[in-house]
Structure formats: C-alpha cells, structure tokens
Amino acid sequence: MEQLSDSDLVERAQKGDRQAFSDLLQRHYQNIYKLAYRWCGRQDDAQDVAQEVCVKLVGAIAGYRGQAAFSSWLYGITLNAARDFHRKKVRHDKREDTALDLDQFQTTVGNPENSLISSLIRRCIALLPDNLRMAVILVHGEGLNHLQAAQAQDCAEGTISWRLSQARKNLHTCLDRGDIS
Amino acid sequence: MKKTDLKDSDIQNALNSDQIPAYEKTAKQQAIEAALQQFDEQTEKKFQGSSLIQRPILITANIFKKIGDWIMNISYSQMATISGLAIAVLVVALMPQMQEQIPAIKEQQYSVKSSSQLRQKTEEIAAEEEVAVLQKRADIQSAKKPQPQAAAVQRKMLPPVASYQYAPTPESMANLSAMPQADYDVAAGGGGVGVQHEVNAPTIARMPTKMARIAKLEAKSYNRSRLLGAQQMAEIAQPLNRVADHIEHDQFAENRDRFAKPQENPVRLTNKHPVSTFSVDVDTASYSFVRRQINAGRLPQPKAVRIEEMINYFSYDYPTPTVANRPFKPTIALYPTPWNNKTQLLHIGIKGYSHTPISKKSNLVFLIDVSGSMSSQDKLPLLKNGLKMLVDSLKPDDTVAIVVYAGAAGTVLEPTSVKQRAKIIAALDRLQAGGSTAGGAGIDLAYSLAQSGFVKGDVNRIILATDGDFNVGITDKDALKGMIEQKRKSGIFLSVLGFGQGNYNDRLMQELAQNGNGIAAYIDNLNEARKVLVQEATANLFPIAKDVKIQVEFNPEQISEYRLIGYETRALKREDFKNDKVDAGDIGSGHTVTAIYEVSLVGGTGQLISPLRYGSTTKPRSKSEELAYLKIRYKLPNETKSKLISRAIVKDDQVDDLNQLSSDIRFGSAVAAFGQLLGGGRYTGDFSYQDIIKLANSSKGDDQFGYRAEFVSLLRLADSLK
Numbered sequence: 001m002e003q004l005s006d007s008d009l010v011e012r013a014q015k016g017d018r019q020a021f022s023d024l025l026q027r028h029y030q031n032i033y034k035l036a037y038r039w040c041g042r043q044d045d046a047q048d049v050a051q052e053v054c055v056k057l058v059g060a061i062a063g064y065r066g067q068a069a070f071s072s073w074l075y076g077i078t079l080n081a082a083r084d085f086h087r088k089k090v091r092h093d094k095r096e097d098t099a100l101d102l103d104q105f106q107t108t109v110g111n112p113e114n115s116l117i118s119s120l121i122r123r124c125i126a127l128l129p130d131n132l133r134m135a136v137i138l139v140h141g142e143g144l145n146h147l148q149a150a151q152a153q154d155c156a157e158g159t160i161s162w163r164l165s166q167a168r169k170n171l172h173t174c175l176d177r178g179d180i181s
Numbered sequence: 182m183k184k185t186d187l188k189d190s191d192i193q194n195a196l197n198s199d200q201i202p203a204y205e206k207t208a209k210q211q212a213i214e215a216a217l218q219q220f221d222e223q224t225e226k227k228f229q230g231s232s233l234i235q236r237p238i239l240i241t242a243n244i245f246k247k248i249g250d251w252i253m254n255i256s257y258s259q260m261a262t263i264s265g266l267a268i269a270v271l272v273v274a275l276m277p278q279m280q281e282q283i284p285a286i287k288e289q290q291y292s293v294k295s296s297s298q299l300r301q302k303t304e305e306i307a308a309e310e311e312v313a314v315l316q317k318r319a320d321i322q323s324a325k326k327p328q329p330q331a332a333a334v335q336r337k338m339l340p341p342v343a344s345y346q347y348a349p350t351p352e353s354m355a356n357l358s359a360m361p362q363a364d365y366d367v368a369a370g371g372g373g374v375g376v377q378h379e380v381n382a383p384t385i386a387r388m389p390t391k392m393a394r395i396a397k398l399e400a401k402s403y404n405r406s407r408l409l410g411a412q413q414m415a416e417i418a419q420p421l422n423r424v425a426d427h428i429e430h431d432q433f434a435e436n437r438d439r440f441a442k443p444q445e446n447p448v449r450l451t452n453k454h455p456v457s458t459f460s461v462d463v464d465t466a467s468y469s470f471v472r473r474q475i476n477a478g479r480l481p482q483p484k485a486v487r488i489e490e491m492i493n494y495f496s497y498d499y500p501t502p503t504v505a506n507r508p509f510k511p512t513i514a515l516y517p518t519p520w521n522n523k524t525q526l527l528h529i530g531i532k533g534y535s536h537t538p539i540s541k542k543s544n545l546v547f548l549i550d551v552s553g554s555m556s557s558q559d560k561l562p563l564l565k566n567g568l569k570m571l572v573d574s575l576k577p578d579d580t581v582a583i584v585v586y587a588g589a590a591g592t593v594l595e596p597t598s599v600k601q602r603a604k605i606i607a608a609l610d611r612l613q614a615g616g617s618t619a620g621g622a623g624i625d626l627a628y629s630l631a632q633s634g635f636v637k638g639d640v641n642r643i644i645l646a647t648d649g650d651f652n653v654g655i656t657d658k659d660a661l662k663g664m665i666e667q668k669r670k671s672g673i674f675l676s677v678l679g680f681g682q683g684n685y686n687d688r689l690m691q692e693l694a695q696n697g698n699g700i701a702a703y704i705d706n707l708n709e710a711r712k713v714l715v716q717e718a719t720a721n722l723f724p725i726a727k728d729v730k731i732q733v734e735f736n737p738e739q740i741s742e743y744r745l746i747g748y749e750t751r752a753l754k755r756e757d758f759k760n761d762k763v764d765a766g767d768i769g770s771g772h773t774v775t776a777i778y779e780v781s782l783v784g785g786t787g788q789l790i791s792p793l794r795y796g797s798t799t800k801p802r803s804k805s806e807e808l809a810y811l812k813i814r815y816k817l818p819n820e821t822k823s824k825l826i827s828r829a830i831v832k833d834d835q836v837d838d839l840n841q842l843s844s845d846i847r848f849g850s851a852v853a854a855f856g857q858l859l860g861g862g863r864y865t866g867d868f869s870y871q872d873i874i875k876l877a878n879s880s881k882g883d884d885q886f887g888y889r890a891e892f893v894s895l896l897r898l899a900d901s902l903k
Contacts, residue, residue, distance in 0.1 A: 054213060059223070125192075
C-alpha cells in the first residue's frame with residue numbers, strides 16, 4: 001500500500017498484487033490514451049487501443065525487467081499496439097491515407113495561420129514511415145529525450161537522432177511540395 | 182513553405198497535446214476493469230496445481246467477485262454471470278468433501294497466526310485481540326454444526342441453475358439472499374469475510390444463505406461501493422479496517438489512499454526506557470482527512486489517523502515567548518487522564534515566537550498538478566480559489582510563479598510581482614486539468630524558477646499542490662527526496678498541499694514536506710484553504726526554528742510507565758537528539774505544538790505492565806522529587822548549531838482537577854481521546870464519543886473561527902457511524 005514508484009508497483013503486480021496493477025493502470029492510462037490518440041487521431045480508436053494495451057499488460061508485465069523506465073517501456077508497447085490496430089483498421093476500411101484521420105484534430109485556438117501550418121505539419125507527420133513517425137511523436141509530441149525514445153522503440157540512441165533528422169527531411173519535402181490532398 | 186522555416190517548435194506546436202480530446206471516463210474504467218478481470222484469471226491459473234488449500238479459497242474469491250460484479254453492475258455480460266454462477270454451483274457441490282478437510286486446516290492456520298501474534302506482542306498483547314482470535318475459533322467450531330442445513334440449502338439452490346437455462350435476474354439473487362438465515366448469521370460477516378485472506382471454510386458453508394450479503398461485502402472491497410448507502414458502508418468499513426491492520430498483503434483495501442503508520446506507541450517501562458525522544462510536527466493533514474471521511478459518512482481507516490496532527494490542527498493559547506532568539510516557551514501540565522482515572526496526562530505545549538514579517542519578501546512558486554484526476558470540484562477549482570486568497574494576502578513586492586505538470590511540465594507564469602495581481606489571477610484562471618505543456622520535469626522547473634528569484638534571507642518556497650499523482654519527472658522517490666533535501670540546504674523550501682480523495686498519497690506528501698522544511702496540509706474545503714494559506718500563511722511561510730526535537734527523561738522513582746500519544750512517525754533515537762545532522766520538524770511563526778504522554782505514577786494503580794516477580798535488575802539511582810525532565814533542541818532558521826531549552830517537570834505542575842486547567846489543555850486532551858478512539862481505542866477503555874463530546878464542549882474557549890465547534894459536530898457524526 002505504501003509503495004509509490006512505478007518499479008515498486010510493477011514488482012508487486014508481477015507477484016500478483018491486484019491493487020498494485022490497478023494503480024499502475026490508473027496512473028498510466030492517460031499517457032497510453034494520449035499516445036494512442038497521436039497515432040490514430042480518433043478518440044474512439046485511441047480508447048480501444050488503450051484498453052487493448054491495458055489487457056495486454058497483464059501478460060506483458062511479467063516480461064518487464066527494469067531494463068528501461070517503465071513509462072518508456074509502456075510507450076513502446078502502446079505504439080506497437082496502436083500501429084497494429086491502425087494497420088488492421090486501415091486494411092479493413094480500405095482506407096489508404098492515414099492522414100485523413102488526422103483531420104479529427106481540432107483546430108488550434110489562436111492564430112489561424114499557425115493552426116493551418118500545424119495542420120499541414122500533422123498531415124505530413126502522418127505520412128512518415130512508421131519508425132520515423134514514432135520517433136517524432138515520442139520526442140516532439142511526448143517530450144521524451146532521445147534515450148527514453150530509444151528505450152521505447154528498442155533501438156540505439158543514435159538511431160533516434162537519425163530518425164528525427166530523416167523525418168525532418170521528409171517533412172520538408174512534404175511541406176515544400178505542399179501536395180497534401 | 183521554405184525549408185528553413187520548419188523549427189522544432191513548429192513540430193511541437195503541431196503535436197501540442199491541447200488538441201487531444203480527453204478520454205471518456207467510462208472508457209478508462211472499462212479498460213481497467215477488463216484488464217483486472219484478465220489479471221484475476223491469470224492469477225488463478227498461476228495457482229492451479231499448487232496445494233489443495235489454496236484452490237478452494239481462490240475459487241470462492243472468484244465467485245464473490247463475479248457475483249459482486251453482477252449485483253453491482255447488471256450490465257455485465259450475461260456469459261460472465263452464467264459462468265460465475267456455474268462455478269458457485271460447482272463449489273457448493275464440492276462442499277461436503279471440502280468441509281471435512283478445511284476447517285481443520287484453517288484452524289491450524291489460526292493457531293499459527295495467533296501464536297506468532299503472541300510472540301510479537303509478548304508484552305503488550307491487547308485483550309481485545311485475544312478475544313477476536315477466540316471469537317474466530319468459536320466461529321469455526323459452530324460452523325461445523327450446521328452442515329445438514331447447508332446441505333438442505335444446496336438442494337434448494339441447485340435446481341434453479343440446473344433447470345433455468347437463463348441468465349439469472351436481480352430478483353433471483355434477492356431470493357437467494359432471502360433464504361433461511363437461522364444459524365447462519367455471519368458472525369464474521371462484518372469482519373473477516375470482506376477481506377480476501379479471511380475467507381475460510383466456514384464461510385463457504387454459510388455461503389448459500391448469505392451469498393448476497395457476502396458478495397456485497399466483497400464488492401465493497403472492490404471499490405464498487407457507490408451503490409451501497411452511506412450507512413451500510415460505514416457499518417462495513419469499520420470492522421473491515423480493523424481486520425486490514427492484521428493483514429500484511431492487503432490487496433483488496435477499500436480505497437487507494439495511501440497512509441503509512443507504524444504500530445501505535447507502546448507503553449514503556451520507565452526503568453527500561455527512561456528517555457523518550459521525538460521530532461515536533463506541525464502538520465495538520467490527518468485531521469482534515471479524518472474530517473472529510475467522517476463528513477462523507479464513514480470512519481477513517483485507523484491508519485489515516487495521526488493523533489499529533491489532529492491535536493496540532495487546533496491552535497492553543499499557550500503563553501508566548503517575547504524574544505526571537507529564545508523562540509519558545511514550554512507549557513507543562515500534569516492532570517488526571519479523562520479516559521482513565523488511574524493514570525495522568527503529561528501535557529507539553531509549545532508556542533513559537535510570533536513576529537510580524539514586515540521585512541521579508543516572499544518568492545513563491547506554485548507547482549500545480551493538472552493531471553486529469555485533478556479536474557473534480559474538490560481539487561483544482563478549490564486550489565485555484567485557495568491560491569487566489571493567498572495572493573490577496575501577499576505583499577506587493579512578493580512574487581508568484583506558476584508551474585504545472587501532468588504528462589509533461591511547463592511554466593504558466595514566470596515570477597510575477599504581486600503588484601500585477603490581475604495577471605496572476607488570470608494565469609490561475611486559465612489552469613485546466615487534463616491539458617499539459619511540453620517541457621522538462623515539473624519540479625526541476627519549479628526549483629529553477631525559485632532559484633531565479635532567490636534572495637538570501639527572504640522566503641523562497643515552492644508550494645506543491647497535488648492529489649497524489651506524483652509524476653513530476655523523477656519517479657524514484659528517494660531521488661526526489663534527496664533533491665528536495667539538497668534544495669532545502671540551498672535555502673529553497675517546499676510545502677505540500679494535498680487535495681481530493683481516492684488517490685491521496687499521504688505518506689509521500691509527508692515525507693516530501695519533511696525533507697523540504699515545509700508543512701504538509703490536506704485541503705478539503707475552502708475554509709481549510711483559508712486556514713492553511715491565509716490565516717497560517719505567516720506561520721507556514723516564516724520558520725522561526727528548525728530541526729526542533731523534544732526529549733523527555735522520566736524519573737523511574739516517580740513515574741513507572743509512560744506512553745506517548747501519537748508522533749509514531751516522528752520517533753527519534755535517543756542519541757539523535759544531540760546530533761545536529763539529524764533532521765527534525767520546523768516551527769513557524771506563531772505555531773503551537775502539543776505532545777501528550779499518558780503516565781502511571783509510582784504508587785498508583787494505573788500500571789499496564791505487571792511488575793516482575795523477581796524484581797527489577799536496575800536499581801533507580803535518583804531520589805529526586807522531579808517527575809521528569811524536558812529538553813527541547815532547536816536551531817534558529819539561519820544557524821546550523823542547535824540550542825537547548827530545558828525544564829524540570831515537578832509536583833507543582835500537577836493539577837488534581839481537570840476543571841482547574843485552561844480550556845486549551847482540556848480541549849487538547851479531548852482531541853487526543855478522539856484520535857485514539859478512531860485509531861482503535863486500545864488504551865481508552867470505556868471512554869465513549871459522548872464522553873469526548875462532553876469534554877470538548879466544556880473546553881471550547883473563544884473559538885473565534887468555529888474550529889472547535891466543528892470538532893464537536895464531527896464527534897457527533899462519528900458517534901453515529903461507529
């Protein structure tokens with residue numbers, strides 16, 4: 001009852017402590033949902049993904065050995081689940097452009113020009129290859145540092161830097177072309 | 182758009198989380214429920230194939246859960262209910278065989294448990310506990326008898342499920358609960374059953390008749406209390422809590438508020454332990470929490486009760502010292518214990534020097550939790566109003582900055598002088614739960630802002646407000662405490678304000694505030710916000726002494742036993758008293774601190790510990806008439822070497838009649854009695870809430886703000902809930 005840190009809760013949950021597991025979910029649901037939303041761009045999809053992640057964690061948590069911060073590890077699981085979910089769905093819906101979904105993003109309050117640019121950037125981000133898109137979302141969206149993002153994507157820290165710069169190039173091309181339909 | 186135009190900040194803006202709509206609360210609930218169900222199933226699987234004893238217990242647990250879920254939440258899928266009942270039937274069918282083995286096994290377990298208890302508490306085992314253990318044994322014995330009846334019930338119960346191939350309706354459950362109750366009145370119903378570990382074979386035997394009721398209890402421990410009336414909840418909660426104290430791995434605690442409380446201070450033999458040492462504590466969080474629980478219709482968990490914080494919640498009109506360099510003056514009284522006519526209370530009251538803080542400037546940084554859970558009315562909105570009141574009470578030169586954190590952290594308001602009040606208020610108004618700003622860790626940010634406005638000698642303080650979701654960037658709590666301690670040494674202090682319920686992490690709050698030279702207060706309503714943030718703002722913001730430790734040496738010639746009421750979390754080692762490296766609590770301007778010992782005088786009859794048959798090995802050396810000797814160590818705010826105040830406690834301090842005492846002292850003892858009663862009342866004998874009400878009513882004194890009157894109404898409420 002008295003534990004606080006994620007690692008303490010995880011340890012207890014691994015030993016079958018239901019309350020600890022429930023606490024973990026309570027604490028991280030918001031982050032799971034947020035990240036899922038960034039990927040799917042729809043509230044209902046994001047909620048579905050978040051539920052899937054919660055259920056998945058029951059089995060997955062045994063495999064967590066403290067190699068990364070729990071939150072980073074969870075980011076990784078969430079992103080993978082979101083990607084799989086979305087792939088399935090896109091296939092199912094015969095939708096080709098994931099960017100369409102991102103129209104669901106509400107327009108930013110304030111300067112309309114800024115919000116237009118933001119919306120363009122979002123669409124371009126949505127068109128990035130999965131790995132690049134993940135890196136961008138983790139670092140620029142969730143504010144993770146490169147190490148944390150690397151842990152989430154299970155790659156080297158340098159790879160994240162490379163992906164970010166690659167993503168930036170793609171975004172430039174995309175924005176320069178301005179050919180977003 | 183040109184290549185050079187794309188900045189990181191553009192990408193960040195595009196991904197700004199303000200644009201993410203909040204999730205639906207029901208979605209979160211569903212997700213967590215789904216996961217927990219899976220979790221239960223997995224846990225069950227894990228234990229499959231292990232010993233016979235565990236198996237039936239786990240099955241029953243599962244039944245209770247499922248039936249509980251079903252009663253509480255009819256929309257649960259039909260499949261689940263059918264399977265739930267099917268397992269129930271299975272167990273009932275197995276019962277005859279199980280009953281033969283299990284009571285014996287269980288009884289063995291109980292005797293193991295009680296003997297280990299005895300070992301642990303050789304000196305101090307409370308009669309009450311022994312009775313409880315005996316009671317449980319008696320239960321087991323009597324439960325062996327009603328087997329035939331249990332069998333009859335089984336027959337009654339089997340056909341419905343076997344023949345009706347439909348999902349049972351609530352009415353059919355009602356029928357179940359209406360079945361003959363006769364001998365089955367679950368004696369343990371209020372106590373053992375609600376908690377998983379206490380589910381035992383006799384319970385299984387009683388199950389058919391009391392299934393609905395047990396399921397309710399079980400459901401309660403699954404936090405599904407919302408459908409139970411407040412009265413019922415209170416009925417259930419109290420014994421449940423007592424049992425929970427005895428259970429180490431209490432997975433099913435009724436509530437996620439976290440409290441740390443070691444064993445209640447035991448009675449000490451003066452011969453063996455003549456010296457008692459502790460740190461002062463001016464926190465008040467426990468009282469507010471207790472009040473909130475009682476107002477919500479339930480008695481608080483005993484663990485949530487820290488008596489010293491309840492006592493220190495109230496201000497007492499002890500005589501004040503007149504000079505700042507000798508910042509306090511102890512007030513001593515020895516008087517008959519209200520709840521025990523054989524013992525005496527030794528009352529030690531300290532009031533801090535009160536100075537008018539004209540010269541000092543305050544640089545405050547509010548570090549505010551804006552995570553989704555803060556959105557309810559008793560959290561962020563209350564906090565905003567409280568902080569506005571505080572801003573109104575600050576001086577024009579003072580500065581305020583605001584940092585928020587949720588998933589990420591950000592500065593909402595750079596240090597702003599209170600002259601620009603409108604700007605500060607506007608920033609507070611803009612705060613919204615759920616949103617988050619990109620950035621580094623909240624607490625780092627708060628400290629760097631505090632550093633930027635740092636003026637040596639002024640008040641540099643971070644005020645952290647949270648409901649317990651403590652994702653400020655550092656997840657390792659020891660690292661966090663270390664950091665706060667480090668910053669404290671550089672002159673930036675930290676206070677913690679707790680809000681809300683259900684997620685409140687009391688222990689961490691307390692620890693953080695202790696490490697940060699600050700107070701931890703729990704704020705449950707606007708009045709409390711005013712009390713903590715405005716009325717006591719000077720006390721809370723201007724420490725007059727730090728690391729204040731109290732040591733009392735009892736004279737074994739005069740006092741044979743003593744017991745410190747409360748301060749369990751503040752105990753210090755005897756040798757730490759003089760060690761200036763050991764941290765202790767601080768006292769602010771005008772603060773009062775009260776400590777109460779219950780003592781047995783030599784020659785009296787109040788001793789709880791029987792004398793040794795072969796006499797004591799240590800002969801008392803002193804023939805002094807002094808009863809005890811009080812020492813207080815403290816450091817002035819800017820000094821590192823401690824100073825000492827000491828005073829002998831003598832017969833002249835003794836008063837024979839409670840009515841000769843000041844109302845402040847009597848009131849303090851009433852609060853002490855209340856705290857002890859809420860904590861289980863181990864030492865308070867027959868003293869009832871009504872007795873406390875009488876005592877408190879006679880000692881309300883001035884009560885300018887009505888706090889003592891509120892205390893009395895709280896007592897009445899508690900009395901009706903017990």
